[in-house]
Amino acid sequence: MRVVLVAPGFPTSLDDHHKPFLADHARALAAAGADVTVVCPAHPDAPRRHDVGGVKVHRVRFAPSRVEARVALGESYRVFSGPSALWVIPMIARLTLATARQARSRSGGGPAVIHGHWWFPCGLVAVAAAAAGRGAASVVQIHGSDAAVTTNAVHRWLARRVLRRTGAVVTVSEDLRGWAASLVPRPGDLHPPPSAERTGRRAGPLLQVVSMPVRTERLGSPTLLPTDGPVVAVGRLMAEKGFDVLIEAVALMPTAERPEVVIVGDGPDRTLLEALALRRSVTVQFVGAVAPSEVGQWYQRARLVCVPSRREGFGMVVAEALAAGRPVVATAVGGAPNLIADGDNGRLVPPGDADALADALGTALQSNLDVAASASTAALAPFGPQAHAATLLRIYEEIAAAAG
Structure with missing residues (x-):
């Protein structure tokens, strides 16, 4: 199976902290036997063509380096909502040409499947x-x-046209599946597995939840919970991740009960968060961004992991923390409700609610939450690279047969 992945950014190496789940996704497909090529916008610190973990990457220039750098660092929607918005036109045009060229030029194996992220x-x-x-x-x-920025009638009109013209729509959570279904009201459903009855022209695209792969091998074996470990939060420092809510929640806790807080990650809101922590007299260690291979070390130091996001797609940090054997206090967004059994391996709270988060943190720190079942091999198998690749290859085969 020949697969061309197209994404707004891709890690420059396996040590790059920017969207490592995309590299995990591409490598999982390659390990399952797919012939994978990635097409993405240029990155100022990467060559136009190179190899990342055995996956061929083609980077496409479309704008001045300062614009490309912001897009490469995950700020596409901020860039394209401001004065630089016009650069989206050459980006789409050049990515489309490069992707079509890759789909046509790959040797052998029949027609390609083109997988677009976001x-x-x-x-x-x-x-x-x-x-x-x-x-x-x-x-x-x-x-x-991408669902969050689809905020008006024009956005929804364009999203509807895109989703109705693709062979399959995959989402990283059930919530997003519902959002996609609202735009394609007559989708095919890949539950149960495809049958011969669905090889002809269908009324809508296939629609299925496919979470991003969790690579447990880089998290280390679960260890005993440190009784004096910090509350660790991991993610890009942006408003949607809710780290300001975490700081406010800790400020609401009695001074003697306030945990040490460590935030792993970097981003445009770091200065704002540091100022908020100082203003609220909350001690926070801002570690900055770390390589994917080092994130597991911070999970192992944690007494518990907090994911205070205002919104999430899948919730990779929740899955990784549970895989590392750490209880999680998280907002009930994205895939978190499917991963956390409230009161057993963690606690769930409403997004943006500092009072509820403060109560949940206090309760979790004083209780004996058990993550053994969540971290078991059997529990994590559906989220592993092999299951991820197998599900996608099954989808690819069906839509390729229909396209042929």
Whole structure:
């Protein structure tokens, strides 16, 4: 199976902390036997063509380096909502041409499947490139931020046109599946597995939840909970991650009960968060960004992990923390409600509610939450790279057959 992945960014190496789940995704497909190539915008610190963990990456120039750098660092939606918005046009055009070229030029194996991450811009690119790709099929993956920015009638009109023209829509959580279903009201459903009855033209795309793969091998074996360990939070320092709510929640706790807080990650809101912590007299250690291979070390130091996000797609930090054997206090967004059994391996709270988060942290720190069952091999198997690749390859095969 020939697969062209198109994404708004891709790690420059296996040590790059920016969207490592995309590298995990590409490598899982390659390990399962797919012939994988990635097409993405240029990165100022990476060559135009190179190899990341055995996956071929083609980076496409489309704008001045300062614009490309911001897009490469995950600020696409901020860039394209400001004065630099016009650069989205050459980006989409050049990504589409490069993707179509890759879909046509790959040798052997029949037509390619083009998998676009985030409906805009790369889902749009995947659909357009598939139309020019000599029988190529397309998949559009919804991650969460792309749903969040679809805020008006024009956005929804464009999203609807993209999703209805793809062979399959995959989402990283059930919540996002519902969002996608609202735009494609007659989708095919890949539950149960596809049958011969569905090889012809269908009324809508296949629609299925496919979480991003959790690579447990880099998290280390679960160890005993440190009784004096910190509360650890991991993620990009942006408003959607809710780290300001975590700081406010700790400020609401009695001084003697306040835990040490460690935030692992970097981003545009770091200065604001540091100022908030100082103003609220909360001691927070800002570690900065670390390589994916080092994140497990911070989970192992944690007494518990907090994920205070206002919104999430899947919730990779929740899955990783449980895999590392750490209880999690998280907001009930994205995939967290499917991973956390409230009161057993963690606690769930409403997003943006500092009072509820303070209560949950206090209760969790004083209780004996058990994550053994959540961290077992059997419990984590559905989220592993092999299961991830097997599900996607099954989808690819069906839509490729329909496209052919």
